[in-house]
Amino acid sequence: MRWSPAAGSMSRGKVATNRNPYGYQRQKEREPRSCIRYKCGLLNTIADVLRQRPGWTEVKEDGEWDFYWCDVGWLRENFDHIYMEEHVRICHFRNHYEVARSQGKGIFLFRKLKDIIDWRKDGGRSDEQRDEIPVENYVAQRYIENPYLIGGRKFDLRVYVLVTSYTPLRAWLYRDGFARFSNTRFTLSSIDDQYIHLTNVAIQKTAPDYDPEKGCKWMIQQLRQYLTAKHGPVAVETLFQNIDNIFIKSLQSVQKIIINDKHCFELYGYDILLDEDLKPWLLEVNASPSLTASSQEDYDLKCRLLEDTLHVVDMEGRLTGKERRVGGFDLMWNDGPVSRDDGQLDGISSGNLMANTHLGERRPVLTACSPYHCLGAHLLTHPLHPQAASMTERRT
Known part of the structure; x- marks a missing residue:
């Protein structure tokens, strides 16, 4: 032995x-x-x-x-x-792999292919010196030039998906998440300013005028409420359905690559950008999303996320295996799409049952003592909210 x-x-x-x-x-x-x-x-x-x-x-x-x-x-x-x-x-599948660095490290923008050629010259190093540098993989992506802006600032979404099996595919979507804002107003005049173009908290918190008490995050419920007030429920429901499709298609694309193992699960952090037409773009999928908190609100969210992850993994053996919701997680794919228990019809794709996803939807139970549940008042008084500006004008 x-x-x-x-x-x-x-x-x-x-x-x-x-x-x-x-x-x-x-x-x-x-x-x-x-x-x-x-x-x-x-x-x-x-x-x-x-x-x-x-x-x-x-x-x-x-x-x-x-x-x-x-x-x-x-x-x-x-x-x-x-x-x-x-x-x-x-907490990982056996052939877990990552093709990029985390927290915005190694990301840079360029306008012409010539810029890449100049970058490859490694600052004028000799051939021998370049041979000694380890080869690194890079992913080239087209920059979204027309991001959706709130208060003139760019943002992206961090959403969590838990996969407990790839064969068959079984995926859970977490209801909570957050929008990460840049600390500087958006412009394309300077592509070298990382505080404008990269929303990673690890980068934004190093900005000279960063306020750690205010931070640069909105809860995803706040964002959905803002978008609904501005664009209407139909447009926002369509947006979040398209985001749901991103989760499923991306997991299906690697379903035959990931080695399934009944001992394994994976908590993914999806980064999604919205453009000015409310079209979602997948930026990256993090197989090891940061679990370090940047504020008390962020800490509370991640504690709930991880507690609910453990509930789904169910080491204690309490679940029946038929659950569609566990804590803040909703089962969105179980070897096929999962519809809501209430059988509610999708008004956008008539005749189809709505998917069992509730990303960014307000929770039905509110407690006055919990800052997490007081999103309405917090959002209304946020300086980026349009109604907050009108309220300020009325007071003055």
Whole structure:
């Protein structure tokens, strides 16, 4: 019998006959569990959520575990060399990969192909020096020159999709998300100013006039309310249906590439840009979205997101498998489209059932003591909201 200390479980090879690697009889996958042993390779919001989850116990580095929120480095080094029992879960699929850096690093704009040729010269380095530089992959994208602006500022959306299986495809859409605004008014006159063109919080918070108390984010409920007030419910419903299609088509495009494994799940962070015609554009899909909070509101959102992720993964075995909603997650695809329970007809595509998605919709239960639920008043007094300007004029 061979053991892998890094994984805390038995490596692939001989199967033990006297004791399994988790120290108890093998249980059915859906059988309830009262004690979950977990490991966490990150020190941000997910560590807090796991630590506070009832019945979950953190294990030491070489301890045996049932659930592991690992980093990509551990995954690549260990996944193919360990044995995992039926109930064990891990937060990435085995051939998880990323083709770009995160937090806006390495992104630059250019107008002509000549600019790329000049950039490839590496600042006049010699051929020998260039040969020593590691080769990196870059993705070239056409810049959207007509982004939708609010208050003269560019923004994009961060939306979360949880995939618990690729074969068959089973995907959940989170109701909450946020819009990330640039700190500087939009213009095409300067393509080198990252504070204008990149909305990543990691970049915007370094702007000289950045206010950490106000931040540069709207909850996605605020954005949907703003767009509905300005363009009407029909146009906004069409917009969000098109965004739903982006989620499904993008997952289907890699469905035959990702190696499905019943032990794995993946929480994706989608970055979507709207243009002035309310057309959504997919910028990128983050397989390791940032879980570090930039404000108390952001921390609260990510805590709810991660708690609900754990509810869907269901290590405790409490779900029946027939749920269409778990916490803030709605099952939008289960080897096919999932329609809403109420059977409500889609007024835009007549005769079709509405998809079981509620991105950015207001929650039905409001509590006055919760700042998260007081979005209406917060949005109305936000300096970018059109009604806020008229209210200010009336006061003066």
